[in-house]
Amino acid sequence: MSYLAFTHLHLACVGLSATLFLVRGLLMLGRPEALRARWARVLPHVVDTVLLSAAIGMLVVGRIHPLDAPWLLAKIGALLVYIGLGTVALKRGRTRGVRLGAWLAALAVLLYIVAVAMTKQVWPL
Secondary structure: OOHHHHHHHHHHHHHHHHHHHHHHHHHHHHOHHHHHOHHHHHHHHHHHHHHHHHHHHHHHHOOOOHHHOHHHHHHHHHHHHHHHHHHHHHHHOOOHHHHHHHHHHHHHHHHHHHHHHHHOOOOOO
């Protein structure tokens, strides 16, 4: 598979993953019982697995080493923060307020990740 093909797959999965996170957050606020639906428990993991696989494919095919690209390390670090906030928002937050705060913070981190990816700068703003 070419670098460009991995890039297109990665970008498509970013959009789908972000949309699913947004929808699941809205469900958490309005109809939390809907998060127990099979699609809400399985589909995001499938999409995120393909997303990560495409990212790794881009690194391998493009011969990119994360330690040589500070912006990529920033993106990976922010991704770990996003995952942590996402689990608090959708599963582990004890109150609705905690979940809402974690969800909004996760969305802000997601915007940072996208900005870093687009500018290839650690401080994209």
